[in-house]
Amino acid sequence: MPEELPYSEACENNKEPILEILQKHIDKQKTLLEIGGGSGQHGEFFAQHFPNLLWQSSDTPKTVDILNLRVQASGLSNLPEAIPIDVDDANWNVDTYDLIFTANSLHIMSENSVKNFFRGVQRTLNAHGLLLVYGPFKYGGKFTTKSNEQFNSWLKFRDPKSGLRDFESINFLANQSGLEFLADNSMPANNQMLVFYKTN
Ligand SMILES: C[S@@+](CC[C@H](N)C(=O)[O-])C[C@H]1O[C@@H](n2cnc3c(N)ncnc32)[C@H](O)[C@@H]1O
Secondary structure (H helix, E strand, O other): OOOOOOOOHHHHHHHHHHHHHHHHHOOOOOEEEEEOOOOOHHHHHHHHHOOOOEEEOEEOOOOHHHHHHHHHHHOOOOOOOOEEOOOOOOOOOOOOEEEEEEEOOOOOOOHHHHHHHHHHHHHHEEEEEEEEEEEOEEEOOEOOOHHHHHHHHHHHHHOOOOOOEEHHHHHHHHHHOOEEEEEEEEEOOOEEEEEEEEOO
C-alpha cells in the first residue's frame, strides 16, 4: 500500500491566496529556499506553478523525512529532495538563493530561533533577493482579532516559547539583517504575507 502523505488542511486553504501574492513577486528569479516546509503541500503546489524556479524545501532534521514523502511522490524536477535545516544551526550548509519563503513558522519557533532565522536569511539570501513570510502577526503589541489572541494562548499552552510575533520586531530584525520592508498583504483567516527586500 502507498505510504500516506503528510497533509495540512491550512495549507489547502491558504495555497491559492499565497500563490496570488507570489505571482506578483516571482518573475525571473531562479532559486527559492523554503524554511519549515511541513507537509510539502506548499512546495508541491508552488513548484508546479513556477516550473522555471528551483523550489528547495527544508525542515528540521527531525521532520524533514516526513516532508520528503510528499516531495518524492510529486516527481517534480524543480522540487529536489528537501534538506535538513534547523534555523538555530550556525551554518545552514546551503548555497545562496534568490528568494526565501516561510509559512506559519515564526510563531512556532522560539523568539531566539526567530533571531537565528534572520541571521540565516542574511547569510543565505542573494543581494536584491526577497524574503516572503506568511503567518499571523501582532501590531504594536495588539492582536488583530480575538481568534488570533485565542490562537496565541493555545500556542503558549502547548509551548511557552511559541507565540505570535510583533510586526515591529520582525521588521527590526529584518532591517538588522540588511532587509527593507516592501509590503504587508492582508490574507484570509487573519494572516499576513510580509515581503522584504535585501538591499545588497
Ligand atoms: C505550523 S508548521 C508550518 C508548516 C508549513 N510551512 C505550513 O505552512 O503548513 C511550522 C513549521 O516550522 C518548522 N520549524 C519549527 N522550528 C523550526 C526551526 N528551529 N528551524 C526550522 N524549522 C522549524 C516545523 O518543523 C514546521 O514544519
